[in-house]
Amino acid sequence: MEKQWDKMTPEEKQETLFARWISPKDPEGNDLKFPSPEAQKLYKERVTRIKNAIQLKKKPDRVPVLLIPSFAPAFYSGLTPHDVMYNYEKIAPAWKKFFVDFQPDGHGHAFVPTPGKFLDILGFKLYRWPDHGVAKDTTYQCIEGEYMMADEYDAFIRNPLYFFYFTWPSRVFSALEPLATLPPLAGVTEIYTASIPFMPYGMPPVKAALQAMMEAGDEALKWMGACMAFAGEITMAGFPAYLAGATKAPFDVIGDTLRGTRGVMMDIYRQPDKLIAAMEALTPMEIQLGVDAAKQIGCPLVFIPLHKGADGFLSDEQYKKFYWPYLKKVILGLVDEGVVPFIWAEGGYNSRLDIIRDLPKGKTAWLFDQTDMVGAKKALDGIACVGGNMPMDLLTVGTTQQAIDHTKRLIDVCGKGGGYIMANGAFFDKVKWENLKTIVDTVKEYGVYK
Amino acid sequence: MAKDLVKTLADLKEQEAIRIVEERLKAKEDPLKILEDARKGMEIVGKRFANSEYFIPDLVYSGEILKSVTELVKPKLARTAQSKKLGKVVFGTVAGDIHDIGKNIVVFMLDVSGFEVHDLGVDVPVQKFVDKIKETGAPVVGLSGFLALAFDSMKQTVEAIQAAGLRNNVKIMIGGGQMSDEIKNYTGADAYGRDAMAGVSLAKKWIGAS
Numbered sequence: 001m002e003k004q005w006d007k008m009t010p011e012e013k014q015e016t017l018f019a020r021w022i023s024p025k026d027p028e029g030n031d032l033k034f035p036s037p038e039a040q041k042l043y044k045e046r047v048t049r050i051k052n053a054i055q056l057k058k059k060p061d062r063v064p065v066l067l068i069p070s071f072a073p074a075f076y077s078g079l080t081p082h083d084v085m086y087n088y089e090k091i092a093p094a095w096k097k098f099f100v101d102f103q104p105d106g107h108g109h110a111f112v113p114t115p116g117k118f119l120d121i122l123g124f125k126l127y128r129w130p131d132h133g134v135a136k137d138t139t140y141q142c143i144e145g146e147y148m149m150a151d152e153y154d155a156f157i158r159n160p161l162y163f164f165y166f167t168w169p170s171r172v173f174s175a176l177e178p179l180a181t182l183p184p185l186a187g188v189t190e191i192y193t194a195s196i197p198f199m200p201y202g203m204p205p206v207k208a209a210l211q212a213m214m215e216a217g218d219e220a221l222k223w224m225g226a227c228m229a230f231a232g233e234i235t236m237a238g239f240p241a242y243l244a245g246a247t248k249a250p251f252d253v254i255g256d257t258l259r260g261t262r263g264v265m266m267d268i269y270r271q272p273d274k275l276i277a278a279m280e281a282l283t284p285m286e287i288q289l290g291v292d293a294a295k296q297i298g299c300p301l302v303f304i305p306l307h308k309g310a311d312g313f314l315s316d317e318q319y320k321k322f323y324w325p326y327l328k329k330v331i332l333g334l335v336d337e338g339v340v341p342f343i344w345a346e347g348g349y350n351s352r353l354d355i356i357r358d359l360p361k362g363k364t365a366w367l368f369d370q371t372d373m374v375g376a377k378k379a380l381d382g383i384a385c386v387g388g389n390m391p392m393d394l395l396t397v398g399t400t401q402q403a404i405d406h407t408k409r410l411i412d413v414c415g416k417g418g419g420y421i422m423a424n425g426a427f428f429d430k431v432k433w434e435n436l437k438t439i440v441d442t443v444k445e446y447g448v449y450k
Numbered sequence: 451m452a453k454d455l456v457k458t459l460a461d462l463k464e465q466e467a468i469r470i471v472e473e474r475l476k477a478k479e480d481p482l483k484i485l486e487d488a489r490k491g492m493e494i495v496g497k498r499f500a501n502s503e504y505f506i507p508d509l510v511y512s513g514e515i516l517k518s519v520t521e522l523v524k525p526k527l528a529r530t531a532q533s534k535k536l537g538k539v540v541f542g543t544v545a546g547d548i549h550d551i552g553k554n555i556v557v558f559m560l561d562v563s564g565f566e567v568h569d570l571g572v573d574v575p576v577q578k579f580v581d582k583i584k585e586t587g588a589p590v591v592g593l594s595g596f597l598a599l600a601f602d603s604m605k606q607t608v609e610a611i612q613a614a615g616l617r618n619n620v621k622i623m624i625g626g627g628q629m630s631d632e633i634k635n636y637t638g639a640d641a642y643g644r645d646a647m648a649g650v651s652l653a654k655k656w657i658g659a660s
Contacts, residue, residue, distance in 0.1 A: 265507035
């Protein structure tokens with residue numbers, strides 16, 4: 001019997017989430033019955049391996065190895081991104097084949113192929129996707145813009161939830177433009193005003209928007225069924241999911257898809273106080289996203305992709321003032337609830353290594369892209385698990401021997417004493433498949449701790 | 451006496467820079483002189499960026515200040531300033547890739563460094579690069595790409611330039627996201643530039659202006 005959640009220390013919460021992860025449940029809430037003792041053994045070994053790498057208390061039996069793909073499983077099965085975004089039944093076989101063939105230590109779910117019909121129904125404007133602005137064999141790509149205007153900070157800070165429920169969707173989904181006319185329901189607290197905020201719901205454009213939302217919901221459910229089918233099958237095959245959900249650094253939430261890169265960088269100069277107040281308003285929401293996902297799924301790892309704090313994007317001073325304090329608050333808020341932030345630092349992070357050391361021990365994992373791993377290991381040794389850095393050029397055009405050499409070098413440099421996860425540094429689509437296999441096999445042979 | 455516009459712009463003092471420009475225009479100063487000072491200010495911004503004193507937000511902001519200054523000065527210009535350009539550069543994000551933040555920064559830095567930049571935008575078909583090189587006779591080509599899929603698009607673009615018989619007339623640089631020297635070799639380009647100022651240095655070197 002678990003102790004009451006609120007009475008637990010952060011350490012106990014983390015252990016509880018790891019315990020739930022290592023003993024997965026079936027949809028009815030009973031202990032999952034694996035099809036074979038071997039599959040169950042593999043599953044538990046893999047969770048234990050990742051757990052030990054993260055907690056820094058014990059050396060794992062060997063270096064864990066993860067593959068974190070974008071549309072690679074589709075390409076590996078001869079499918080295009082368009083195929084899997086529009087034919088959900090093709091997702092599970094392709095994703096399963098990928099992980100079963102390459103045998104890494106976990107899977108990252110099959111959420112990459114966002115349902116195409118869902119995007120069609122709502123008229124998503126934030127991205128171009130296959131056959132909708134980019135070719136069928138190309139991944140979706142974001143269109144940066146100002147989806148929140150420079151003069152809207154006050155409204156956002158006052159009521160971020162209203163902004164995310166109504167304002168923002170009305171701008172990024174063409175079918176949801178009428179949502180911008182909907183008032184908050186705060187006036188419904190007295191009977192004589194109760195009906196007034198509901199009036200717009202009787203107007204035909206709003207009705208059409210709500211209809212579109214319901215149809216989009218149907219599509220999302222269908223798609224989630226396909227993703228869960230994959231998750232079920234791959235778990236039964238002995239692969240744990242290395243993430244429960246995702247959250248973001250407050251600066252990236254604003255810089256990626258609210259104000260855009262140009263917008264947020266202008267705000268650093270023109271309205272720094274408002275930018276900071278908006279990030280403060282966002283911080284508890286980002287924590288909640290991660291905590292809810294981890295508790296609901298029963299896995300402590302929550303993904304945090306980092307974008308606009310990379311080397312070159314901000315000066316040290318700007319990073320320390322605008323980026324790190326709020327990312328740190330999100331990290332610590334997650335850690336307090338037993339969640340392990342699984343941080344994906346895109347680009348280079350060399351100039352940030354000394355700053356991010358300021359974290360509690362054994363509570364986070366940092367996966368790097370182009371960061372120098374000698375420096376990363378040195379900075380975070382004894383503080384956090386490091387990983388990543390398998391370079392995209394090597395995966396795409398490198399030789400098998402280069403893949404072996406780089407893998408061994410990473411294990412030599414970062415593997416020492418544990419606290420290391422081998423993984424790719426950036427999401428990948430088409431690569432040399434033999435290089436992926438070589439990396440996984442080399443880790444299994446060369447990465448064993450004696 | 452108005453304060454130094456070169457320094458004010460280089461130090462990213464937006465309000466002060468605009469005030470100086472307004473004062474100098476009121477004093478009927480030659481607008482071309484004002485633009486020349488602004489250009490000098492931007493040159494310092496570029497140098498500070500190259501020296502890691504300035505970062506992307508500072509570049510973006512300097513661009514905004516420059517835009518405001520230019521807008522103030524433009525109506526007073528009797529003729530369009532035809533300052534002598536260092537040379538022509540054809541630039542674009544390669545086919546299949548629609549990312550433009552990195553490309554725009556390099557194009558901006560090339561522009562303020564005195565190059566005549568022909569920016570073809572994003573998702574640029576191979577033939578469009580070839581046509582523009584033919585049309586302009588530009589000796590420098592910049593291929594930008596964020597995604598790994600750009601590796602192949604870049605390779606195809608370089609091959610098309612070769613097939614059109616233009617390869618010996620141009621130097622080609624690549625940059626962005628996951629690019630590297632390995633990828634430079636794979637695509638057949640001449641150089642990989644890590645950041646915007648590396649791109650400017652390459653262009654200057656190739657044009658013989660450094």
